[in-house]
Amino acid sequence: MSVQSPADWPVLAISVAGSLLLVELLRRVLSRIGRKWALARHLVERCTWAAFAVAFVVAFNLAFGPGLLGQAPAERSTASTVELVLGVLTIGAVTWLLIQATYALTDVVLDRLVLIEGEHNRRARRIMTQIALVRRVAAAVVIVVAVGAMLFSFPGVRALGAGLLASAGIAGAVVGIAAQPTIGNVLAGLQLAFSDALRLDDVVVVEDEWGRIEELTLTFVVLRLWDERRLVLPVSYFTQTPFENWTRHGSRVLAVVFLRVDWSVPVRELREALYDYLRRNPLWDQTDWTLQVTDVLPNGLVELRALMSAADSPSAWDLKCDVREFLVEYVRVNHPESLPRFRVETPESRAAAAREAPRP
Known part of the structure; x- marks a missing residue:
C-alpha cells in the first residue's frame, strides 16, 4: 500500500491503529492461553512492547508514501528523510522483537531446569549457565548486525564502505589492543560456562568469602555472600585465580566441629551421645559421622573432632552449630570435670606430689 496524497492521512492512521489493535488482540489471546501454556505466558511478558513497536513502525512504513507530505520538491525531500528514519526504526524494532522472542523461548527451558532437584540438579545448573551466556552472545551478535544494517541504510555510509574496509586491518588491531581486557573477559565467560568449572547457584569460597553464584555474565560474576552482601568480580578472575567450589560434583558437604577438653572426658560416652543426637537432627543426611581424638x-x-555429613553447605553450617552447642552443653551438664583446665606446676605442688607418691 502506498499513500500518495495528503488526503490519505486517515488511511495511514487507520492502518497504524488497526495493526496496534491486532497486536493487542493477540496479546489478550496469549494471556488467556498462558495460564496453561508457559511459552505463551513468556511471550506476553517479554514481547508485548516490542510487538507494539514493530506493528507501529511496519504499518507506518507500509502506509507512508512519498507524496503524503505534498508534491513540492522540499516536501518530497522531507518524505524521503522520513522513509529513511522509518527504515532504521523498523530494523531496530524487529531486532528488539527477535531478541525478546529468543529470550522467551529460552525462559521456558530455564523454568523447567529450575524445578530439577537432587542428583540431576548439578547438570541442570550447568545447562542453565550455558543457556544464559549463549543467549547473551546471540543477542550481542544480532545487535551488531542490526546496527550495521542501520548504518548501511544511509547512502553516505555505503559510499565510505570501501575506504573503511581498506583501513579495517589497522583499525581492528587498534581496537583489539584497546579492548583486550574486555575480550579476555568474554572468552573467560564462555570458558567457564562450557568447561563446567562454575555454574549458577554454585557454592564457592573466594577471597575468604563464602557465597553462591547469583549471576554469571560474559564480563563479570556476582557472588551473593552469606550475609546478603554482593561481591562482583571479573570473569577472568575465575580463570586466573584458584577458588573453592563446594558443589563442583555434588552439593553434599562434610561438617567438622572441634572441641578442646580435659583429659578426663569420657570419649566413648560422648560418641554415643553424639550419635543419638544426630539421629534426631533433620539436618544430618544419615550417611557419615564420627567422633575422634x-x-x-x-x-x-x-582435641576432639566431630565429623558429620549434610545435604548441602547451608545445612552443613547449621548442623555444625547445632552439634557444637550440643557437645558444649552435654559436657558442661554431665561432665563438668572435663571442662578445659590449664595445669600449673609450682614448687609447692611438686613437693606435695612427692610426699603423696608411694615409697618403694
Whole structure:
C-alpha cells in the first residue's frame, strides 16, 4: 500500500491503529492461553512492547508514501528523510522483537531446569549457565548486525564502505589492543560456562568469602555472600585465580566441629551421645559421622573432632552449630570435670606430689 496524497492521512492512521489493535488482540489471546501454556505466558511478558513497536513502525512504513507530505520538491525531500528514519526504526524494532522472542523461548527451558532437584540438579545448573551466556552472545551478535544494517541504510555510509574496509586491518588491531581486557573477559565467560568449572547457584569460597553464584555474565560474576552482601568480580578472575567450589560434583558437604577438653572426658560416652543426637537432627543426611581424638595440644588439652555429613553447605553450617552447642552443653551438664583446665606446676605442688607418691 502506498499513500500518495495528503488526503490519505486517515488511511495511514487507520492502518497504524488497526495493526496496534491486532497486536493487542493477540496479546489478550496469549494471556488467556498462558495460564496453561508457559511459552505463551513468556511471550506476553517479554514481547508485548516490542510487538507494539514493530506493528507501529511496519504499518507506518507500509502506509507512508512519498507524496503524503505534498508534491513540492522540499516536501518530497522531507518524505524521503522520513522513509529513511522509518527504515532504521523498523530494523531496530524487529531486532528488539527477535531478541525478546529468543529470550522467551529460552525462559521456558530455564523454568523447567529450575524445578530439577537432587542428583540431576548439578547438570541442570550447568545447562542453565550455558543457556544464559549463549543467549547473551546471540543477542550481542544480532545487535551488531542490526546496527550495521542501520548504518548501511544511509547512502553516505555505503559510499565510505570501501575506504573503511581498506583501513579495517589497522583499525581492528587498534581496537583489539584497546579492548583486550574486555575480550579476555568474554572468552573467560564462555570458558567457564562450557568447561563446567562454575555454574549458577554454585557454592564457592573466594577471597575468604563464602557465597553462591547469583549471576554469571560474559564480563563479570556476582557472588551473593552469606550475609546478603554482593561481591562482583571479573570473569577472568575465575580463570586466573584458584577458588573453592563446594558443589563442583555434588552439593553434599562434610561438617567438622572441634572441641578442646580435659583429659578426663569420657570419649566413648560422648560418641554415643553424639550419635543419638544426630539421629534426631533433620539436618544430618544419615550417611557419615564420627567422633575422634585427633590431637593432644601443648597446653594440656585433648582435641576432639566431630565429623558429620549434610545435604548441602547451608545445612552443613547449621548442623555444625547445632552439634557444637550440643557437645558444649552435654559436657558442661554431665561432665563438668572435663571442662578445659590449664595445669600449673609450682614448687609447692611438686613437693606435695612427692610426699603423696608411694615409697618403694
